[in-house]
Amino acid sequence: MTDTAVNEPAASTEAVDNLAEDVAKVSTRDVQSNLAPDTEHEVEVKLADMQADPNSPLYSVKSFEELNLNETLLKGIYDMKFTKPSKIQERALPLLLSEPPKNMIGQSQSGTGKTAAFALTMLSRIDTSLQATQAICLAPARELARQIMDVVKEMGKFTEATAAYALPGESALPGSKITAQIIIGTPGKVGDLIKKGQINPSKVKVFVLDEADNMIDQQGLGDQSIRIRNMMPKSCQIVLFSATFLDRVKQFATRFAPNANQISLKQEELSVDGIKQFYMDCNSEEHKYEVLVLLYSLLTIGQSIIFVKRRDTADEIARRMTSEGHAVISLHGKQEPAERDFVIDSFRSGKSKVLITTNVLARGIDILQVNLVINYDMPLDAYNNPDPETYLHRIGRTGRFGRTGVSINFVHDKISWGHMHAIEQFFGRSITRVPTDDFEEVEAILRKAL
Numbered sequence: 114m115t116d117t118a119v120n121e122p123a124a125s126t127e128a129v130d131n132l133a134e135d136v137a138k139v140s141t142r143d144v145q146s147n148l149a150p151d152t153e154h155e156v157e158v159k160l161a162d163m164q165a166d167p168n169s170p171l172y173s174v175k176s177f178e179e180l181n182l183n184e185t186l187l188k189g190i191y192d193m194k195f196t197k198p199s200k201i202q203e204r205a206l207p208l209l210l211s212e213p214p215k216n217m218i219g220q221s222q223s224g225t226g227k228t229a230a231f232a233l234t235m236l237s238r239i240d241t242s243l244q245a246t247q248a249i250c251l252a253p254a255r256e257l258a259r260q261i262m263d264v265v266k267e268m269g270k271f272t273e274a275t276a277a278y279a280l281p282g283e284s285a286l287p288g289s290k291i292t293a294q295i296i297i298g299t300p301g302k303v304g305d306l307i308k309k310g311q312i313n314p315s316k317v318k319v320f321v322l323d324e325a326d327n328m329i330d331q332q333g334l335g336d337q338s339i340r341i342r343n344m345m346p347k348s349c350q351i352v353l354f355s356a357t358f359l360d361r362v363k364q365f366a367t368r369f370a371p372n373a374n375q376i377s378l379k380q381e382e383l384s385v386d387g388i389k390q391f392y393m394d395c396n397s398e399e400h401k402y403e404v405l406v407l408l409y410s411l412l413t414i415g416q417s418i419i420f421v422k423r424r425d426t427a428d429e430i431a432r433r434m435t436s437e438g439h440a441v442i443s444l445h446g447k448q449e450p451a452e453r454d455f456v457i458d459s460f461r462s463g464k465s466k467v468l469i470t471t472n473v474l475a476r477g478i479d480i481l482q483v484n485l486v487i488n489y490d491m492p493l494d495a496y497n498n499p500d501p502e503t504y505l506h507r508i509g510r511t512g513r514f515g516r517t518g519v520s521i522n523f524v525h526d527k528i529s530w531g532h533m534h535a536i537e538q539f540f541g542r543s544i545t546r547v548p549t550d551d552f553e554e555v556e557a558i559l560r561k562a563l
């Protein structure tokens with residue numbers, strides 16, 4: 114695979130200064146515990162069991178050979194150590210690749226391999242002898258677009274396909290044309306480059322929206338995505354994927370992608386079994402912070418993501434924890450692109466163990482070592498109502514592809530407890546209380562869950 118137009122931005126050195134090297138030794142008790150993730154071997158054994166269990170979203174009766182993929186792509190898949198397709202891959206790929214092309218609305222739980230399904234569709238449909246844009250993929254955040262690019266490059270590494278980003282801070286020079294066969298970007302930048310004539314959509318055969326419910330929802334990135342969709346050729350195949358499609362959004366999706374093949378989940382199928390859900394009952398906002406620091410002081414956690422509502426809270430917690438000697442970093446939409454890239458790369462490589470972020474990273478980010486997600490603030494929608502979809506996506510940053518993971522919600526008053534309870538009822542899954550004053554018990558509970 115040729116990646117002519119792909120520039121990896123340089124890391125920001127300022128951000129390096131903010132990284133504390135050592136975890137503080139502020140342990141007040143003797144319970145320094147290790148909740149590091151499973152070994153690769155254990156995961157592989159469990160994965161084989163799950164892929165043979167008809168009730169698992171990873172189950173498949175087919176092999177990749179039976180999915181109508183070309184040889185070079187099969188080589189790429191096996192090189193990534195994928196042995197069998199997941200359920201969504203097995204069901205969606207034959208529909209996505211059939212002739213004549215048909216639109217697709219595909220739903221499958223978090224971490225079950227949707228990216229491979231649409232990446233293989235783009236790589237299969239493009240004509241590598243034609244240097245013109247033939248597939249466009251939109252994602253809601255630059256970190257997700259970069260991750261999708263990595264998958265496309267990995268899967269397509271034995272092909273001649275070309276791919277380029279359309280992201281703020283790293284696209285082609287003003288006025289120059291982007292002719293890569295696959296373009297991956299955020300809606301704002303893709304729309305802008307089409308408008309300026311730098312991307313020519315006239316030969317696009319596949320238009321993919323990852324996290325599609327968020328991308329087409331009027332409360333999300335809807336307007337921009339609709340504008341771009343209207344610039345695509347009429348014959349273009351529209352592919353929408355997400356772990357969640359609210360009824361209201363689903364109706365709109367069927368208009369956005371008319372006559373689509375649809376793969377849907379029932380409400381009770383949305384939760385991932387491997388993710389164990391807990392909550393900690395704190396007394397106040399300040400007590401939440403104290404409990405958070407105790408958690409990280411007393412337990413050694415593999416890698417974790419802490420979700421907060423506001424960007425300034427992310428920075429403030431990162432600043433306070435760093436000053437107390439904890440190695441944490443924060444990422445949010447107010448940061449410059451280069452800093453965001455540096456932070457996510459540092460977390461992805463395992464150099465940083467704790468990432469504090471906002472909903473900007475709630476969806477799609479796939480870092481297998483993450484075994485704990487903390488909802489420091491419960492997820493709320495634009496009207497300050499509990500947001501079950503975002504909750505599901507946030508906790509789905511752990512428990513990827515058959516792995517185990519833990520999520521802990523911090524509640525501190527009647528309102529936040531009510532928000533959590535509403536989410537609990539929405540999914541019909543109980544969220545278990547863990548104490549805030551007995552970390553030996555917390556350790557035992559989390560160890561059992563992992």
Ligand SMILES: Nc1ncnc2c1ncn2[C@@H]1O[C@H](COP(=O)(O)OP(=O)(O)OP(=O)(O)O)[C@@H](O)[C@H]1O
Binds near residue numbers: 198223229355477
């Ligand atoms: N067939 C497979 N065999 C083994 N691993 C796989 C397979 N398909 C995907 N994976 C791995 O599973 C992980 C999750 O995949 P992916 O990120 O595509 O999930 P997703 O369904 O898009 O999740 P989300 O809803 O959170 O976006 C990735 O690390 C990916 O490499």
